[in-house]
Amino acid sequence: MSEIIVPASAMRSYRRWLPLLVVLTAQLMIILDSSVVNVALPVIQHDLGISQASLTWVINSYLISYGSFLLVAGRLGDLVGRKKVFLSGVALFTAASAACGLAGDQAVLIVARFAQGLGGALASATVLAFIVTDFPQPRERARAMSIYLLVTVGGGSLGLLLGGVLTRALGWHWIFVINIPIGVLALLAGAALITERSGSGLRRGVDAAGAILVTAAALVGIDAIVRASEHGWLSTYTLGLGAVSVTLLGAFGFRESHTPNPLVPPRILRLRSLVGSSAVRAVVMAGMYGVFFFGALYLEEVLGYDAIRTGLAFLPQTLAIAALSFGITTLLVSRFGPKQVLLGGLAVMLSGLLLFAQGGDGEHVHYFPALFVSFTLVGLGAGAAFMPLLTMAVADVAPADAGLASGIVNVSMQISAAVGLAVLGTLSTKRTATLVAEGHTQIAALAGGCRLGLLVGAGCVAFGLLLAAAVLRPGRASAEPVGVPKQLADEAGLAEPSASAP
Structure with a gap:
């Protein structure tokens, strides 16, 4: 019997597209969850006896934690390895989804939604990084990004339909419970298929102060934004939190310009x-x-x-x-x-x-x-x-x-x-x-x-x-593989690369 010989290029492509399918499955789960909840809010309010003011926190607690931790989560993947961060995020999101599905009162639901947002940030912040590193060729990268955007942008409207069907047929708890088998599958497949690429490491230390400052600035700022309609844009609450957020952001900028190992290297902002x-x-x-x-x-x-x-x-x-x-x-x-x-x-x-x-x-x-x-x-x-x-x-x-x-x-x-x-x-x-x-x-x-x-x-x-x-x-993406010169410079231990000419 003759052996079937698979070309090496096809095998490499296969090994890159399967992990992408895994991370995009997790991304779709997270995107769907952010929109299916909107459809079920009236039923959740009636079932748990939540006031209109408290009901907004079912949405806001997720938005605040998700948006606040994205930057730190993305940098953490660069430092310690994106596979670890991704799998940790999927595990936390799945566990928090189970807590949401079992919630019998508003406090449990709101806290679990906050945990969901944190897990979603850890997982989502690494997805685009997987595409950048695994698909250096412009045409393949464009194809991978197209699918990523289909999931990210198109998943929102699918969530509206899915939320309506699940809420009407099975009850609002199922919009969260359905995440459990998907999350477990993504965890198992991710552990088996995603190749860990060593991060740059923590040998030069971690900019913990910078991480705390930027996360606190985001937490306070997003809270002010999402509750502005409740308190008023010119209220003491909104303006006060806005001022605190700007102050924290200014302190973060000062910190980044004076620390040897910044969370956000200046080269990125250039x-x-x-x-x-x-x-x-x-x-x-x-x-x-x-x-x-x-x-x-x-x-x-x-x-x-x-x-x-x-x-x-x-x-x-x-x-x-x-x-x-x-x-x-x-x-x-x-x-x-x-x-x-x-x-x-x-x-x-x-x-x-x-x-x-x-x-x-x-x-x-x-x-x-x-x-x-x-x-x-x-x-x-x-x-x-x-x-x-x-x-x-x-x-x-x-x-x-x-x-x-x-x-x-x-x-x-x-x-x-x-x-x-x-x-x-x-x-x-x-x-x-x-x-x-x-x-x-x-x-x-x-x-x-x-x-x-x-x-x-x-x-x-x-x-x-x-x-x-x-x-x-x-x-340069339209003309040549992206990042190769910089990557080689990093691996060779050369000086910090400067920004490319736009």
Whole structure:
């Protein structure tokens, strides 16, 4: 019997794509969990007898811990090994999901949600780093990033549908319980398939003070943001916490510029591609999250959709992202370059948001064609824009700093989402109250509030489009494997590498 000979290149590819499937499965679990909870909130409130004020902490406790620990989690992976950090995060997220599913009172649920956020940060902060280090070739990296973005962006709308189905069929506990078998599978597969790459080590010490300062700044700042709608943007609470957060951030910056082993090396902040793309992403994601929030609110409260119909309404957006993620965006980037594809995608996304805002100006709007086309355009725009934006972000990042860069990318998304929803939600609520005071019906006023939120979200995307045109330049990723010179310099023990020319 003749032996089957597998080419070495195919075997190497196989060994890289299977671990990616594992980490993306965990990422999907985390993304789904962040959106399925939104659908189940009314049922959770009734079942556990939670007040409206306390109910917000079911969401906020997760957002605060998740967003606050991303940066430190990413750097920890660079230092001690990303496999260890990833598996620790999945284990904590799975255990916390079990605690959420078994929760019989609000205190247990809120504490378990905080633990979920911490576990999610540890796992998510390493995913992009795996892609950067395991896929150095531009074409393969672009393909891997497309799938990563499909999971990250498309998973949110799938979560709305899944949350509605599970809550109605089995009860709200199952939106957490379903994470247990997925998490266990990801743990076992990750332990077997992911190859540990030694981190840079702790031999020069750990910047514990810097980690504490930046985490505290994020904790305080995000808490101020997510509770601004409750206390008011100009309240003593919000302004006071904002001032504390800025002070802590300033102390962190001073610390990093004077310590020999900083948590965030200055060379990272000199990378124009990373910092510029993070700024663009932050602005655009504020508008993108407005689609989920105001879209779901409009469909359920104005048009009377149930949770399942709302999830189905978002499917064109998810399917459009999926269609572009399997090669089309990669081909477009190869043909026209990442910046041109990014600008085109943002323009398409903007048109979808504007169409949605125009179509969302009443309670008798039909889903076809206006809303269907709106969701499709937003999905096509996101599918075209986010992959080249992510490619440019990591184009000049050395593999040794990939975890930190991953943390910066994720932090820009999470904080912008929190800020965007808080600001847009406040403006929308005030607009709704004004329309009610002017004599409009509650539904008509709510439709007007959603419309304003969508218009402001469209303004965020428009600003992101202008910002991208002004500050972003394609990195070296489009021309050569990324990070090899820096990696060789690091391994040779040369001096700290300087930022590449943008």
